[in-house]
Amino acid sequence: xxxxxxxxxxxxxxxxxxxxxxxxxxxxxxxxxxxxxxxxxxxxxxxxxxxxxxxxxxxxxxxxxxxxxxxxxxxxxxxxxxxxxxxxxxxxxxxxxxxxxxxxxxxxxxxxxxxxxxxxxxxxxxxxxxxxxxxxxxxxxxxxxxxxxxxxxxxxxxxxxxxxxxxxxxxxxxxxxxxxxxxxxxxxxxxxxxxxxxxxxxxxxxxxxxxxxxxxxxxxxxxxxxxxxxxxxxxxxxxxx
Numbered sequence: 001x002x003x004x005x006x007x008x009x010x011x012x013x014x015x016x017x018x019x020x021x022x023x024x025x026x027x028x029x030x031x032x033x034x035x036x037x038x039x040x041x042x043x044x045x046x047x048x049x050x051x052x053x054x055x056x057x058x059x060x061x062x063x064x065x066x067x068x069x070x071x072x073x074x075x076x077x078x079x080x081x082x083x084x085x086x087x088x089x090x091x092x093x094x095x096x097x098x099x100x101x102x103x104x105x106x107x108x109x110x111x112x113x114x115x116x117x118x119x120x121x122x123x124x125x126x127x128x129x130x131x132x133x134x135x136x137x138x139x140x141x142x143x144x145x146x147x148x149x150x151x152x153x154x155x156x157x158x159x160x161x162x163x164x165x166x167x168x169x170x171x172x173x174x175x176x177x178x179x180x181x182x183x184x185x186x187x188x189x190x191x192x193x194x195x196x197x198x199x200x201x202x203x204x205x206x207x208x209x210x211x212x213x214x215x216x217x218x219x220x221x222x223x224x225x226x227x228x229x230x231x232x233x234x235x236x237x238x239x240x241x
Contacts, residue, residue, distance in 0.1 A: 013041045014074075015172060015203060016062060021071030023057050023227075031057040033227040035071070039205065044198045046214045046238075047207040049224035055207040058224070059174050062205070063095045064088060076171060093121065096165030096173040096202075100180035102157045104149040110136065111145040114163045121168070131167060139163045139193060155186030162193060166202075173197060175206045179213060191216060215239060 016039040023032040032054045039045055047055050060066040061073050064080050073080045104113050111132055118128045136142045139159040149157055158178060165173060179187035191213050198204045221238035223231040
């Protein structure tokens with residue numbers, strides 16, 4: 001609908017914007033309160049805070065799994081508050097989502113797990129056969145295209161999930177605790193991969209408890225506490241104690 005599309009003159013590089021956003025769950029439980037936020041194209045933003053601080057809820061508002069109770073959420077100029085069900089799949093194709101639980105299909109190979117995301121979107125086979133190997137090479141799994149999830153390490157499984165998120169060429173990658181189940185070495189590999197993807201131009205929004213990850217990323221950091229943004233550190237200014 002026309003009224004859902006709004007442009008922000010002079011702010012064309014703002015890809016995500018939240019204006020006075022609050023989210024209240026059933027039982028009058030406030031998850032987010034009065035969030036004002038802009039994330040620009042090409043940024044890498046780490047979101048930190050204790051469990052229950054609102055990190056996952058903030059991400060869910062971006063990929064429209066949840067809707068704001070109050071305020072307005074914009075993605076690339078599109079007002080998400082009243083996004084219709086018919087438009088929702090198209091919005092989500094613009095966002096690559098990565099979770100702690102990789103949710104791979106156990107009976108499909110690495111190649112098939114990634115290609116399946118394109119198949120359900122109706123992408124032609126010729127395009128799939130061209131794009132999937134390129135994405136697998138990018139994440140370092142070109143030689144494991146025919147391996148099944150149980151034949152891969154935890155870090156490799158997460159790389160498959162990242163490849164699946166990338167294969168639609170999303171405008172943004174949203175990662176919710178992607179290293180939560182991984183050992184320190186694998187966690188750093190995943191961070192290095194996300195930083196490389198970001199360097200190629202894709203914005204990354206990373207919610208994490210991992211202090212080492214945040215320190216090594218050395219990017220912009222948002223600190224959430226009890227549903228509020230209590231600090232917003234520019235690149236290079238945030239260090240954990």
